Amino acid sequence: MKLAVFKELNDQRVSIIPASIPKLLALGVEVLVEKSAGKEAFYDDQEYKEVGAEIVERSFLLSNADVAISIHPLAEKERSLLSSSCLLVAEFQPFNQTDISQKLKETNFQALSLDMIPRTTLAQSMDVLSSMASISGYKAVLEAARLLPRYFPMMITAAGSIRPAKVLVLGAGVAGLQSIATARRLGAMVEAFDTRSAAKEEVKSLGAKFIEIEGATEDTGAGGYAVAQSEDFLKRQREEVQLRASKSDIIITTAQVRGRKAPLLVPTSTVEKMKKGSVIIDLAASTGGNCELTKNNELVNHNGVFIYGDSNLASKMPQDASQLYSTNLLNFIKLFIKEGNLQLDLENEIIKSALITKDAQ
């Protein structure tokens, strides 16, 4: 059986790094890796070869893959070149690309969507969303620190005193928490907000301040994910955010609701209340952004306030990001490849969730 690792076209990461290859080979498969797949993540073709992978051209991959692995799904055109028995593994984002599973089923593909792996304790070692969100959170702070024309930490110096930067984190999921931790490390004062009630304790467990806003809706059946909030609540939240924003130097927003547009938390009016030189990093950019002015993958300067939207910051730290991704994938692959054969156990909770081309659906 041939496992095909594709080079990402618009991403510096690679889905499988050389260190994982021997463990894949041990599963009884062959591993084909596209030429310079890992180059931008600082993994040379040479390294892949040394551990037993075969380096091939993309066309060869397409015509020979039994399992096609990538981070971003292959384009429809390329997909058509694959044998239809090929198993596709990628982040298909069926919640945002609502027609994807339909399309895949039409062409008889079986596809495992990495972003559909449940957020349970057991699945955590395969949970690419967590590892990538963690990097995004970390990177978001670094990006903010780079853009901010000011210091993060407090400094009492002979040339005057610098007060510590204030950071406001909206949405304290994995990315938000990592942002909190990183910003605190750099010496900033951090406040955070989230609608999930568990988030309060989590925020405090990192030593940051939690902003209380009464009346959030919660659905414990949502598998840990947040649900959409009432318009009234969102309004009150925006008011509270505006108040805090005017005192903040940095806002990092990560609020997302599965299958919906990201909630609007920072409208233009709020941005205009902020100090010149302030920075907003919007990690929810790809689903519309938490800030009204966010443009995905663009740096916007609105009256001296920088707004940077990027949902894929992890790709800016490709070496570690690929390493984590690769480990997650390896753990996942072990679930359905056994002794060189594909064994999609539909009883398995994780497979069941990730398989977006089940008949039932």
Add this chain to the structure above:
Amino acid sequence: MKLAVFKELNDQRVSIIPASIPKLLALGVEVLVEKSAGKEAFYDDQEYKEVGAEIVERSFLLSNADVAISIHPLAEKERSLLSSSCLLVAEFQPFNQTDISQKLKETNFQALSLDMIPRTTLAQSMDVLSSMASISGYKAVLEAARLLPRYFPMMITAAGSIRPAKVLVLGAGVAGLQSIATARRLGAMVEAFDTRSAAKEEVKSLGAKFIEIEGATEDTGAGGYAVAQSEDFLKRQREEVQLRASKSDIIITTAQVRGRKAPLLVPTSTVEKMKKGSVIIDLAASTGGNCELTKNNELVNHNGVFIYGDSNLASKMPQDASQLYSTNLLNFIKLFIKEGNLQLDLENEIIKSALITKDAQ
């Protein structure tokens, strides 16, 4: 008397910020500020006006200034437009621009060079080198963290363990020390080296490891500055650095020797021993760089190792940098402007050092 604040041409900072204007006016001078001088540092003309400064065109400034204040010296061409009684205040860097004082004296200018203010306790509140070096050191780490395709802190996660980044700081002056502090904050393991014996204690006082290399030359008469080292010592140092570099993810070099080319600490051979994706930030770039491959203000990628040389990183954090600069300048100006008049007290240790157009010289 008219104090003229020029807009910097290749720098985002501004030498005087609005907050300092009232205190200058209190000295009995008029303050003329060039149009949009503070724009890039997030200080609007409007703010200057509100506190009593006059916003004027550059040409007006040139023809009316009694004291011309800038960070980088005015070009020779512009200088010729000034009245020769005008006092020039800027960083003239007479140690690097060895002919500058001669030239100035020829045209009968009096000039105070900010970088010649002695590094004494008393003068520290005017010491722009310190405040700017501090920012550079901080920024260097952020820059490195941005370029590094890896995490700084250690992370034990479900997708594998990430070991902490190793940072090597060469030259533990003000910038080096701030780099150490910032890198440690972000969770890196830091080692540092310097030739001054006092540096050992200083490095340890920040909780980092000091690398011992025997036989450094020191001159206590050098006013705290380091002196050039023997070729033998530099060789041993390079060997030691090479050893450490191969294990480091980041090297930050700040080693400078006054009036000389920066010592070469990281030759190409060392860079080639480093891991792919590693980063070198060279703050000594403007005096030739501590790394052989450094190109000033350029990002060089040598076999997957990034080398970024920038001696003026402070300008990348223009708001705080300008604030500190402005306070330093204000403290300095108070020394020689009293009740609206210029009083260059040549007995004063600080003035004496800064005045690079004394007859004696």
Add this chain to the structure above:
Amino acid sequence: MGFSFIINLSYLVGAFSFVWGLRLLSSPDSARRGNIFAGIGMGVAIVATMIMPLVDAANNYAWILGGMAIGGIIGLISARRVQMTSMPQMVSIFNGLGGACAVVLAMAELNNYYAGINEMSLGAVGIALFTLFIGGIAFTGSLLAFAKLEGLVWDSTVTLPKHNIINMILLVVTLTLGIYLFLNDSLTLALVFMALSLVYGFSFVAPIGGADMPVVISLLNSFTGLSAAAAGLIYGNNLMLVGGILVGASGTILTVLMCNAMNRSLFNVLIGGFGGSAAAGKSLDGDQVAKSVNINDAAIQLFYSQSVIIVPGYGLAVAQAQKVCKEVDDLLEANGVDVKYAIHPVAGRMPGHMNVLLAEADVPYPKLLDLEEANAALKSTDVVVVVGANDVVNPSAEDDPASPIYGMPVLKVWDAKTIIVLKRSMRPGYAGIQNPLFFHEKNKMLFGDAKDSLSKLASEIKTL
């Protein structure tokens, strides 16, 4: 003159050795010396008693030496054989025998007096009766305490309804009889009085909860001391008097201290009833019981171990206990204990959560073990301290295919010699599942907020 000087001096030495021995016993460094010291003093005193000149004494050395040999051997063997965990029981039974000894003595003296063999002043009779009473309580009370600790009796079966009132009545009856006996001679009644005292001792301990037994033993110990002192008065023996009083006083204060350490009052303990439940733990499936450990036992276990592994979890973060945790670590390291941290990859609520915390507390990186390193190291670890972790140390992941986390690699803390889990309750963690670890035989729970527990541990360790 000279010989009786030597005897007197020996007694003085004995008395001093008791005082000094107790003094040394109250500090961990010198405790062992103190015990030996007091033991030697006792030996000197016994020898002196054997050889001291007595007018008209038949001596009967054979009887004495025979008895001593038998008692000595029994004492030594049982002390050697007893399991470390059964020490309190052993102390209890020894103490009971001491009380019994006093009872026998008093009874013998009274018998001789009633039989007209000896003369006794009224005071001496009163004192003998007191000895009988208090020694009797110490005797049977200690035996019952022993039985309770050995698990030979259930708390409930030895408690009568309205037990406290019955006790009260029994006490009044016994004391009244005692007063009567003080004024009237009667061997039969004296025997009844003895019997009543013995019954009262039994009945006194009956309602007190099993977990409170150490306190009771300490109290009974001070009773034995008092009975020895009273016997000393009968025999006009200074050493018995001083030694007995000393034990009586220190036993009393020790009892109070032990109650304080449990945050209870002595009264509260003696009235009993709810005492039994204090350390009974909460049950899983209605029958399993989690054992809990108190701070000082935990401290001593940590302090005297060779290697400790700390397993931090989300609870450490919630309690913000990272710095106190490091303090405990430092204290242990200062005593030569090897302390490491086992970081489970999913501990906490975000990747690297534990790393962030421990970095904040300045725990050096080399002290952190990842899952594999930790599982290797755990096998040779003396004590594992699980600080607010739960899912990541759940053995179901290993051995319960029905568990939702079956198959997840976890930290095998049960490979270590002992486990101490710090958490506030028996509530589950993130995954919402029960954790059989808490009922593991090697495990003890230290309930309470982690920061609180750790700082108490730290101050306790400092006293060692």
Add this chain to the structure above:
Amino acid sequence: MGFSFIINLSYLVGAFSFVWGLRLLSSPDSARRGNIFAGIGMGVAIVATMIMPLVDAANNYAWILGGMAIGGIIGLISARRVQMTSMPQMVSIFNGLGGACAVVLAMAELNNYYAGINEMSLGAVGIALFTLFIGGIAFTGSLLAFAKLEGLVWDSTVTLPKHNIINMILLVVTLTLGIYLFLNDSLTLALVFMALSLVYGFSFVAPIGGADMPVVISLLNSFTGLSAAAAGLIYGNNLMLVGGILVGASGTILTVLMCNAMNRSLFNVLIGGFGGSAAAGKSLDGDQVAKSVNINDAAIQLFYSQSVIIVPGYGLAVAQAQKVCKEVDDLLEANGVDVKYAIHPVAGRMPGHMNVLLAEADVPYPKLLDLEEANAALKSTDVVVVVGANDVVNPSAEDDPASPIYGMPVLKVWDAKTIIVLKRSMRPGYAGIQNPLFFHEKNKMLFGDAKDSLSKLASEIKTL
């Protein structure tokens, strides 16, 4: 019978109150109660002595009451008037008077004996001579200790060459005379013996350094106790005996403890000589002297103040003492002390150096005062603790135009009520200039590595 019971009981109460009072005195919370307790016991005992039935006694109550009134008033007034800082002197002189009292008593008894008024057994004579000797040493020794502490004498002027040898000879002569007197009666020689004892007391204290005086006073105090006990033997008075012995024992152990706290041995202190220099400080310009403070005084000053400002400097960084510093801060805050940090802009070796350190120790930002805030706050601050800072608290910057840092704004720590400077030596800081602050009257130096000193302070504060 009943009346003498009451007297005996009063004495018993007195003795018990002494023991219990001393016990209470050894814990800060109860110390004051302990003192009052002992005082009441003393009162009871004095009253009992006044009214106890004495056969054939003339009583002479007028004399007694007169003397008591005079002594009481003098004692009370001087105790009221004395400055807080002169307490040790006062204790010393009181102690000397107690010794003198014993001397007078012994002399009176001996005189009566030699004059044939009283009878005395040989033992009693010996005891009287012992009282004379030891009371005499306590008397003159305490007076000299007082004079030294008051600065009335210089150490050097009261030391003869080879002083220790002279002392030895004096001691031998005095003791020989004492033995002679024990065997032969002679009032004249007894007076000479007394005189020699007085001289010896003086000479004994002479070579001991001024800073060691507290230890010496404690030792002399136990001498007074012994002399009181000896007098008790003469009068067959249990209370004097017990009280005296108690003071003798506790005074001795206290002396040893005080030596330990100074890291010296008692022998070392008594041999003197170099003792004087231990805390004498180093001089500037050859005549100024920096006072040093010991850990416990510093701890008590901090603990019982309302507001404390900590001034960190480069030394804090070098010692890596930031966490211990925070610990001291926490301990003080827990006791209601308001603790702030004054950050001088150039403290340390890089801009923001102190901020980095304090952030590492998790000191919240609002606790940090910058130069201006700090200088405003210092005026109403009880204690400033300067931790390894030097140049930034140098008053020359304010008032010495010749100083190279003249004109630099500094932290005006001298505006606070008291200053404690923690550093290792008198060495200058970065600027290389002397710091007159160290010789400021409000300032005391706490020498040693900052981390070390702070952790000692922390443990000391915990005992309070």
Add this chain to the structure above:
Amino acid sequence: MEQFFEFFNENLILIYLLIFTIVLGFEVISKVPTVLHTPLMSGANAISGVVIIGAILLIRQATPDDYLTLSLGVIAIILGMINVVGGFAVTDRMLEMFKKKK
């Protein structure tokens, strides 16, 4: 009452001694760390075995044919000896744990 006063006055020093012993008993124990509670209890228990001295005296003073007294005495001796020997031995075992490392 008179009897009591007499007893008191006559045994004054003994009473001092008893009171001081009680205080000493309190004092010695009052600052003991909780970890030592059990060993201390055990040690004190061993000391309370001092009652064996009474048993020795009882036998020594008994007439050799007073078998009742002798048997009672021997029982007392056995009981007391178990208390003494066992008590000290068991305390020692407990305290072995406290051996300082290295």
Add this chain to the structure above:
Amino acid sequence: MEQFFEFFNENLILIYLLIFTIVLGFEVISKVPTVLHTPLMSGANAISGVVIIGAILLIRQATPDDYLTLSLGVIAIILGMINVVGGFAVTDRMLEMFKKKK
């Protein structure tokens, strides 16, 4: 020697008492925090003023015309009283510092 033995045997309980008092003196002080050293010294000093009892007894037993003894006695009383009253008063002042806040 015989004399000594006799004294010892006769005053046995007194000797117990003295030794226990000494131990008690040690024990009570041995765990005192250093901050209390000076007040404790001062308190102990006040107690040592118990010698005044001797002075009272001296005067009470003197014949009213024995002016030498009486004067000596009065001096002793004055000295002792200063020690007692001053001692307790000064200790109390020192200990005022220890008043707990709030």
